[in-house]
Amino acid sequence: MHLEEKMIKSETVYEGLIFNITHDTVLLENENTAFRDVLWHNGGVCVIPVTDNNEIYLVKQFRYPFGTTTREVPAGKLERGESPEICGKRELMEETGFTCRELIDLGEMLPTPAYNSEITHMYLAKGLEFTHQNLDEDEFLDVEKIPLSEAVELVMNGTIRDGKTQIAILKAARILKI
Amino acid sequence: MHLEEKMIKSETVYEGLIFNITHDTVLLENENTAFRDVLWHNGGVCVIPVTDNNEIYLVKQFRYPFGTTTREVPAGKLERGESPEICGKRELMEETGFTCRELIDLGEMLPTPAYNSEITHMYLAKGLEFTHQNLDEDEFLDVEKIPLSEAVELVMNGTIRDGKTQIAILKAARILKI
Numbered sequence: 001m002h003l004e005e006k007m008i009k010s011e012t013v014y015e016g017l018i019f020n021i022t023h024d025t026v027l028l029e030n031e032n033t034a035f036r037d038v039l040w041h042n043g044g045v046c047v048i049p050v051t052d053n054n055e056i057y058l059v060k061q062f063r064y065p066f067g068t069t070t071r072e073v074p075a076g077k078l079e080r081g082e083s084p085e086i087c088g089k090r091e092l093m094e095e096t097g098f099t100c101r102e103l104i105d106l107g108e109m110l111p112t113p114a115y116n117s118e119i120t121h122m123y124l125a126k127g128l129e130f131t132h133q134n135l136d137e138d139e140f141l142d143v144e145k146i147p148l149s150e151a152v153e154l155v156m157n158g159t160i161r162d163g164k165t166q167i168a169i170l171k172a173a174r175i176l177k178i
Numbered sequence: 179m180h181l182e183e184k185m186i187k188s189e190t191v192y193e194g195l196i197f198n199i200t201h202d203t204v205l206l207e208n209e210n211t212a213f214r215d216v217l218w219h220n221g222g223v224c225v226i227p228v229t230d231n232n233e234i235y236l237v238k239q240f241r242y243p244f245g246t247t248t249r250e251v252p253a254g255k256l257e258r259g260e261s262p263e264i265c266g267k268r269e270l271m272e273e274t275g276f277t278c279r280e281l282i283d284l285g286e287m288l289p290t291p292a293y294n295s296e297i298t299h300m301y302l303a304k305g306l307e308f309t310h311q312n313l314d315e316d317e318f319l320d321v322e323k324i325p326l327s328e329a330v331e332l333v334m335n336g337t338i339r340d341g342k343t344q345i346a347i348l349k350a351a352r353i354l355k356i
Contacts, residue, residue, distance in 0.1 A: 003240045003247055003318050014192045014199055016215040018293060021192055021199055026242060032316050036242045037194040039217060039294075062181045063288075064204060064214045065295040069181055070288065107336030109344060110241075110248065111289035115196060116217075117243040118290060120341075138210050140181050156352060158285030163298075163341045166287060170348040174334060 002029060005036070018042075018077060041118035045087040046075035048106070048168040049098055049125040054148045054176060057096050058165070061141035071144065071154075072162045073169075075120070084121035092125055094134045096143050101127025106171045109164055120164050124172050148178050180207060183214070196220075196255060219296035223265040224253035226284070226346035227276055227303040232326045232354060235274050236343070239319035249322065249332075250340040251347075253298070262299035270303055272312045274321050279305025284349045287342055298342050302350050326356050 005026040014021040024036045049057045058071045076091035078084065085103055092098055106122035135141070146154075151169045154160045160169065172178075183204040192199040202214045227235045236249045254269035256262065263281055270276055284300035313319070324332075329347045332338040338347070350356075 003238070003320070005240050005242050007242075013194075016191075016199070016201065017213055018215060019217075021194070023194065024242070028316055029318055030316065034316055035195055037196060038243050039197075040243075060181070062183050063291040064183050064185075064202070065216050065218070065293065066288070066291060070291055072291070105336075107334075108339050109341045110244070110339045111341045112294070112296060113241040113244060113248055113250070113340055115243065116290070116294070119339075138206055138208065138212055140207055142181070152352075156285075156349065158283075161286050161288045161297075162291055163287045163289045163345065167341065167344050167348070170345070170352070171334065174330075174348070 004029060008033065037115060039116045041116060042080060043078040043119045043121070044075060045078060045084045045091060045121045045123070046073045046164045046168060047088045047092045047103070047123045047125050048073045048172050049092060049096060049100065049128050050148065050172060050176070051128055054178060055145050056148050056151055056169070056172070057098070058144050058146065058151070059095050059141045060144060070162050071160055072165045075164060085123070088121070088123045093131065095141060097130050097133035098125070098128045099131055100125035106168060109167055111163055122164060122168055124168070124175065148173055148176065152178065182207060186211065215293060217294045219294060220258060221256040221296055222253060222298045223256060223262045223269060223301070224251045224298055224342045224346060225266045225270045225281070225301045225303045226251045226350050227270060227274060227278065227306050228326065228350060228354070229306055232356060233323050234326050234329055234347070234350070235276070236322050236324065236329070237273050237319045238322060248340050249338055250343045253342060263301070266299070266301045271309065273319060275308050275311035276303070276306045277309055278303035284346060287345055289341055300342060300346055302346070302353065326351055326354065330356065
């Protein structure tokens with residue numbers, strides 16, 4: 001069928017901590033075969049927490065593949081069987097210490113659909129209330145608060161580089177007319 | 179140092195077609211060690227082609243990890259040593275048949291910085307001129323033209339799910355005041 005690819009063979013070549021890798025053979029629509037290396041990931045959730053004054057909280061953390069820190073919206077991996085909403089509230093609480101009265105669905109993001117099955121579920125959190133941060137023993141990050149309008153500038157001028165964070169900020173700004 | 183992780187050991191566990199995987203051991207700031215599985219990727223480029231009437235071209239293609247088609251901005255992998263601008267113009271031409279007079283830098287996107295070294299360079303292409311599409315023998319995709327305003331709606335209502343495509347559309351809309 002037009003555009004479709006059919007799996008002929010799938011070989012697991014790595015089983016890792018947060019993803020597995022397969023090397024698959026597929027049949028193309030022209031009857032040729034091709035190889036597809038795929039990273040299989042259980043999915044993630046990110047939450048942009050917005051205050052009543054249209055400020056947002058970002059977390060600054062070290063990202064090993066780049067050897068540097070990035071500023072990102074609070075986020076984490078989905079546990080198997082966990083709902084995205086529950087996961088989003090859990091990660092928001094753990095990383096920033098905030099609960100929220102309302103989670104607004106911002107849709108999904110496929111970070112790299114060519115070779116990665118990860119889906120990132122995105123939410124905007126309103127009605128924030130601070131309780132206490134609850135990081136894992138080996139998790140380190142700094143929380144920063146900035147106006148959403150400034151965050152939009154940091155996205156547009158290339159300073160904020162994380163994909164889900166760019167989308168969450170630009171969607172929040174459009175919803176809140178900023 | 180605060181937030182920093184130091185590599186102690188790196189083991190290549192898979193060398194693939196478009197990425198390699200390493201299983202690394204790092205030293206955290208609390209002197210504990212942790213494991214980091216990382217996908218190493220050479221980087222990519224995407225281009226949102228915008229007509230003089232504020233319409234854009236998207237490509238619909240099969241994405242094997244999801245078993246379905248997605249609508250995305252034209253994009254491709256950086257060849258080793260290739261400049262992002264050259265790559266962007268090449269992919270735009272190959273996938274849609276358009277040359278462009280102007281490429282406007284939309285910044286970078288890190289799709290999944292926790293475990294993936296890919297950087298996607300993003301551009302807006304103006305001054306489009308059709309020549310001819312030039313797909314690889316085993317590359318299949320359909321080109322669609324839609325108003326940028328409609329593309330923004332498809333991003334905001336969750337229909338367009340690809341990350342780089344959401345960012346490119348929202349940035350283009352902000353720049354063009356749509």
